[in-house]
Amino acid sequence: MTKDYAKYTTRKKLIILLLMAATLLVGLYAIARGSMNLTISEVVLAIIGQGDPASHAVVRNIRLPRVLVGILAGAGLSAAGCVMQNNLRNPLASPFTLGLSHAAAFGATFAIVVLGVGTIQNSSTDAVIINNPYLVTTSAFIWVMVATATILMLAKFRGVSPEAMVLAGIAMGSLFTAGTTIIQYFAPDVQVAATIFWTFGDLGRASWKEVGIIAVVVVLSLIYFLFKRWDYNALDSGEETAKGLGVNVERVRMAGMFVAALTVAVLTSFLGIIGFIGLVGPHMMRRIIGGDHRFLIPASALCGSLLLLASDTLARTIMSPVVLPVGAITSFMGAPLFLYLLTRGYQKR
Amino acid sequence: MILDIKGLAFNYPGRSVLQDINFRVEKGDFLAILGTNGVGKTTMLKCINRILKPCEGVVLVENVEVCKLSRLDLAKRIGYVSQRQETPCCTVFDAILLGRKPYIKWDVSDQDLEVTQQVMELLELTDYSLRYLDELSGGELQKVVIARALAQEPDVLLFDEPTSSLDLKNQFEVLKLINKVVKSKQVAAIVTMHDLNLAIRFAEKFLMLKDGGIFAAGGLEVITPANVESVYSIPVNVEQFGGVPVVLPI
Numbered sequence: 001m002t003k004d005y006a007k008y009t010t011r012k013k014l015i016i017l018l019l020m021a022a023t024l025l026v027g028l029y030a031i032a033r034g035s036m037n038l039t040i041s042e043v044v045l046a047i048i049g050q051g052d053p054a055s056h057a058v059v060r061n062i063r064l065p066r067v068l069v070g071i072l073a074g075a076g077l078s079a080a081g082c083v084m085q086n087n088l089r090n091p092l093a094s095p096f097t098l099g100l101s102h103a104a105a106f107g108a109t110f111a112i113v114v115l116g117v118g119t120i121q122n123s124s125t126d127a128v129i130i131n132n133p134y135l136v137t138t139s140a141f142i143w144v145m146v147a148t149a150t151i152l153m154l155a156k157f158r159g160v161s162p163e164a165m166v167l168a169g170i171a172m173g174s175l176f177t178a179g180t181t182i183i184q185y186f187a188p189d190v191q192v193a194a195t196i197f198w199t200f201g202d203l204g205r206a207s208w209k210e211v212g213i214i215a216v217v218v219v220l221s222l223i224y225f226l227f228k229r230w231d232y233n234a235l236d237s238g239e240e241t242a243k244g245l246g247v248n249v250e251r252v253r254m255a256g257m258f259v260a261a262l263t264v265a266v267l268t269s270f271l272g273i274i275g276f277i278g279l280v281g282p283h284m285m286r287r288i289i290g291g292d293h294r295f296l297i298p299a300s301a302l303c304g305s306l307l308l309l310a311s312d313t314l315a316r317t318i319m320s321p322v323v324l325p326v327g328a329i330t331s332f333m334g335a336p337l338f339l340y341l342l343t344r345g346y347q348k349r
Numbered sequence: 350m351i352l353d354i355k356g357l358a359f360n361y362p363g364r365s366v367l368q369d370i371n372f373r374v375e376k377g378d379f380l381a382i383l384g385t386n387g388v389g390k391t392t393m394l395k396c397i398n399r400i401l402k403p404c405e406g407v408v409l410v411e412n413v414e415v416c417k418l419s420r421l422d423l424a425k426r427i428g429y430v431s432q433r434q435e436t437p438c439c440t441v442f443d444a445i446l447l448g449r450k451p452y453i454k455w456d457v458s459d460q461d462l463e464v465t466q467q468v469m470e471l472l473e474l475t476d477y478s479l480r481y482l483d484e485l486s487g488g489e490l491q492k493v494v495i496a497r498a499l500a501q502e503p504d505v506l507l508f509d510e511p512t513s514s515l516d517l518k519n520q521f522e523v524l525k526l527i528n529k530v531v532k533s534k535q536v537a538a539i540v541t542m543h544d545l546n547l548a549i550r551f552a553e554k555f556l557m558l559k560d561g562g563i564f565a566a567g568g569l570e571v572i573t574p575a576n577v578e579s580v581y582s583i584p585v586n587v588e589q590f591g592g593v594p595v596v597l598p599i
Contacts (some may be wrong), residue, residue: 231452290440
């Protein structure tokens with residue numbers, strides 16, 4: 001019997017390996033494509049520090065950080081969404097429905113308009129320049145953490161149920177959107193443009209320094225989520241059953257939500273709003289690999305990476321040299337695929 | 350003695366539910382907890398397992414106070430099957446393997462797989478092992494959650510109305526199973542039940558709750574027409590039928 005079970009788990013591991021291979025291939029393709037097209041072998045040579053200096057410079061300075069940040073951000077957003085959905089026992093939980101994205105947008109708007117760090121320039125590739133991106137990033141980060149702290153405090157001290165936490169998140173999101181609107185209403189056009197441009201989300205904002213910070217946060221949070229995977233499986237069987245199985249439900253939930261929100265805060269404040277992946281990545285994988293978090297967490301992370309990477313590559317190349325907002329492309333690519341998986345149901349897992 | 354409960358009391362804000370509950374359970378005991386809806390049967394099980402924190406009193410498992418154990422250590426001693434079951438998207442094998450959660454550090458060990466396998470064989474679930482939980486009938490699902498509690502290898506098993514949504518055949522099967530486990534593994538089972546006749550048939554000890562306290566406790570001798578009428582406010586006769594006592598409402 002355990003042999004059959006081993007076969008069953010091997011199938012899931014194979015899916016994860018397949019996703020890894022696909023992410024690697026799409027990553028190499030993404031590095032190769034652009035205004036200066038390269039072959040895969042040129043890309044590989046450039047990565048290992050050989051090949052001609054021009055391709056080396058393009059790959060090492062521009063495309064590799066962009067692709068790496070795509071992989072990391074997709075993985076972070078999707079895994080965070082997966083944990084939020086589990087912890088709050090709500091399939092709608094995601095950075096968007098918890099109001100975190102709206103809080104980030106408010107933070108950025110606040111910095112650009114009230115603190116006055118936004119301006120505009122006329123350029124075909126980049127219409128808006130933000131004078132002090134670090135201040136915008138910091139402000140976005142702080143406001144996401146304010147939103148997170150508010151929701152977690154409501155849960156801890158006022159006994160708001162996990163199901164109601166999503167409702168609290170929607171209310172927070174609405175509050176932040178209202179704040180953003182009021183600030184934008186009184187702001188000059190130039191700054192309004194800057195705030196809207198910020199919310200589009202752009203992987204190109206990350207240089208090697210940001211890649212480093214993002215990598216540390218995403219890798220540590222993934223390790224944490226994997227460490228807690230059995231607790232998350234127990235939570236799926238109901239709160240009382242989880243307690244009976246030795247899970248400290250309240251602590252696991254608070255910590256899981258905090259780590260997930262922190263990951264989202266770091267990613268969103270550096271890159272802007274990239275919607276949909278946190279919601280849809282885990283749901284796609286639930287339908288393909290099942291609900292076991294031993295496999296679901298890595299699979300969701302890889303699915304997020306793949307989706308974001310493919311979307312960004314399409315956004316860069318489809319109307320080159322114009323770079324389309326990656327957040328919109330993620331939805332264009334992900335929504336039809338997700339709708340297909342929804343209609344297929346859980347028949348094959 | 351496996352379980353010793355002394356002076357247990359529990360209140361919800363503004364409402365007292367349980368007061369001064371005292372009883373003991375020995376190895377191999379099958380104890381049925383009887384009483385009307387809302388009398389505190391479920392609350393009592395949750396207090397024993399520390400899902401709810403009692404206001405007063407102590408619960409000792411193998412002479413160790415439950416409140417001094419970590420959640421994981423507690424899960425190694427007490428298994429709990431709640432009244433309502435959720436069906437996560439996983440297979441029967443996965444669901445039973447989850448019972449090994451208190452023992453798993455990073456990944457499952459060979460022993461975890463072995464225990465899961467043994468429990469499945471004991472409950473005759475091997476044919477279902479790779480079926481998904483949402484494809485099971487109510488009776489099969491109930492067996493799976495019992496198997497999960499057994500995989501915890503606890504000393505005490507708590508079952509909250511394990512037969513309430515089952516047909517006659519499955520009610521008998523599930524209770525027979527609990528009986529078999531209690532005797533073969535020499536553990537104790539505390540089962541809340543509504544069906545007096547099922548309780549009489551399978552349990553050896555009874556605890557009748559009324560108004561938040563113990564009304565009567567003991568063996569079959571406590572199932573008298575007077576006691577049953579006091580607890581349920583329904584006049585009954587207790588008659589022998591084929592050597593088995595049967596409670597008949599008048």
